Amino acid sequence: MFRIRLRNVQHIASLDFSVDLARHGLLAIVGKNGSGKTTLARAIRNLSQADTFATTAGAGIFGPQSEISYEIEGIARAFTFDPKIGSLNCRQPLPSMWRTDFSVELSIPGGDRFNFFKSLSESDLEIRRALALEDFAVPTELIGLLQGIYPGSDFQNLVEIRVRNTYYYCVHQPGGRYIREDYLSSGEYFLINLYKRIRLRKKLIFVDEIDISLDASAQVRLLIELRRLCSTYQSNVAFTTHSLAMIRLLQPGELRYLSLTRGEASIVPSSFGYVNSVLYGFRGWDRYILTEDDVLKQFLEHMIARYCPDAFQTYLVIYVGGGGNVTDMLDQNAGEQFLAPREYVIAVLDGDQRKYRRARRERTYCIPLESVEKALFAEYAKPNFPHRLADDGVIGGDPKRLFKELSRQGLMSRSRVYEFLCERHHAAVQAFSRDLAQLLGA
Numbered sequence: 033m034f035r036i037r038l039r040n041v042q043h044i045a046s047l048d049f050s051v052d053l054a055r056h057g058l059l060a061i062v063g064k065n066g067s068g069k070t071t072l073a074r075a076i077r078n079l080s081q082a083d084t085f086a087t088t089a090g091a092g093i094f095g096p097q098s099e100i101s102y103e104i105e106g107i108a109r110a111f112t113f114d115p116k117i118g119s120l121n122c123r124q125p126l127p128s129m130w131r132t133d134f135s136v137e138l139s140i141p142g143g144d145r146f147n148f149f150k151s152l153s154e155s156d157l158e159i160r161r162a163l164a165l166e167d168f169a170v171p172t173e174l175i176g177l178l179q180g181i182y183p184g185s186d187f188q189n190l191v192e193i194r195v196r197n198t199y200y201y202c203v204h205q206p207g208g209r210y211i212r213e214d215y216l217s218s219g220e221y222f223l224i225n226l227y228k229r230i231r232l233r234k235k236l237i238f239v240d241e242i243d244i245s246l247d248a249s250a251q252v253r254l255l256i257e258l259r260r261l262c263s264t265y266q267s268n269v270a271f272t273t274h275s276l277a278m279i280r281l282l283q284p285g286e287l288r289y290l291s292l293t294r295g296e297a298s299i300v301p302s303s304f305g306y307v308n309s310v311l312y313g314f315r316g317w318d319r320y321i322l323t324e325d326d327v328l329k330q331f332l333e334h335m336i337a338r339y340c341p342d343a344f345q346t347y348l349v350i351y352v353g354g355g356g357n358v359t360d361m362l363d364q365n366a367g368e369q370f371l372a373p374r375e376y377v378i379a380v381l382d383g384d385q386r387k388y389r390r391a392r393r394e395r396t397y398c399i400p401l402e403s404v405e406k407a408l409f410a411e412y413a414k415p416n417f418p419h420r421l422a423d424d425g426v427i428g429g430d431p432k433r434l435f436k437e438l439s440r441q442g443l444m445s446r447s448r449v450y451e452f453l454c455e456r457h458h459a460a461v462q463a464f465s466r467d468l469a470q471l472l473g474a
Contacts, residue, residue: 049299060278181250
């Protein structure tokens with residue numbers, strides 16, 4: 033586990049952040065400008081480069097009460113304010129692994145992503161010699177990464193050259209010509225350098241504004257590739273972003289929202305719907321449930337409130353009308369994703385739809401009752417039903433009419449009917465609710 037605490041740094045009175053280093057995956061941090069994302073990145077970078085704040089931040093950001101403390105795998109260190117130097121004293125010895133296992137890429141102009149040019153220029157003669165002697169390797173994994181993010185691009189002639197324990201990459205061309213990595217597009221060059229860090233099995237790579245220089249489609253494909261690489265090399269990539277394209281496709285557990293209130297920072301698990309609304313002002317939901325009619329819609333909402341109180345994702349239940357229409361809309365969304373990615377949308381039908389083929393489609397469920405109205409009608413036929421209509425003949429054997437009359441005569445509200453059925457069919461409804469809980473992250 034990696035933990036960092038900031039106290040009285042710049043405009044931040046308090047900020048706590050932690051990452052489970054054994055997780056091996058992605059963690060995105062989003063928040064408004066000025067909420068502390070870059071300050072957090074600088075504080076982590078300070079582990080390996082003690083002059084980080086001096087070279088990337090203005091003077092006067094520290095005071096007598098300033099402190100940055102770290103805890104990594106149970107070992108703790110703290111940098112406190114030293115009045116003699118007017119800054120944090122970062123001279124105490126740190127475990128050697130701390131300086132090598134953590135890597136931070138700041139945003140422009142303080143980042144390193146475009147500061148590798150000097151090293152490339154100084155090594156150009158060795159690179160030329162290696163190409164002439166064909167003393168290079170073919171980086172198959174990196175080629176796959178770049179082509180996965182930029183489909184249709186040709187990186188088959190990319191080669192890897194090692195000069196004094198540093199790896200450089202070039203596109204080898206006929207006639208002894210070559211394109212050095214720093215002459216590729218800024219996005220391609222950044223991805224190569226990010227790959228290098230992951231390949232070194234860094235425990236944590238923190239990238240401030242990862243979406244810089246990448247178009248929206250490349251940003252989305254990058255998430256897929258990074259998850260795979262993190263698993264392969266047992267690394268973690270944490271990053272800040274303002275890209276809705278990236279935020280939309282983050283998986284549960286990968287998104288944190290950073291807010292700052294009167295100097296107190298809070299970093300909490302979040303969802304796309306929440307971030308989309310709070311950060312960007314758009315109204316949206318994380319998950320969608322398509323169903324047949326308003327009665328079933330309200331019954332599902334009642335079940336979620338009763339059995340899934342810890343539902344993490346925001347959701348919207350939409351009644352479409354008719355079982356066939358529901359599953360048709362589910363199929364249409366799977367192709368066009370006009371509501372959300374297909375895995376975030378399900379269909380829920382009445383139990384009497386089980387006999388039809390559409391009820392056996394992927395991501396389609398049936399409630400454990402024939403229908404709300406039919407289940408209520410069956411209970412009404414029992415002698416211990418708690419309420420009786422003034423005239424049973426008024427319903428004429430129609431379950432839907434019974435449902436309406438109980439409400440119209442003030443005997444049972446809709447919510448009371450839903451609760452009554454949940455009580456009478458508790459085990460079956462609770463079991464069904466597990467599918468809803470899985471969808472909603474409860």
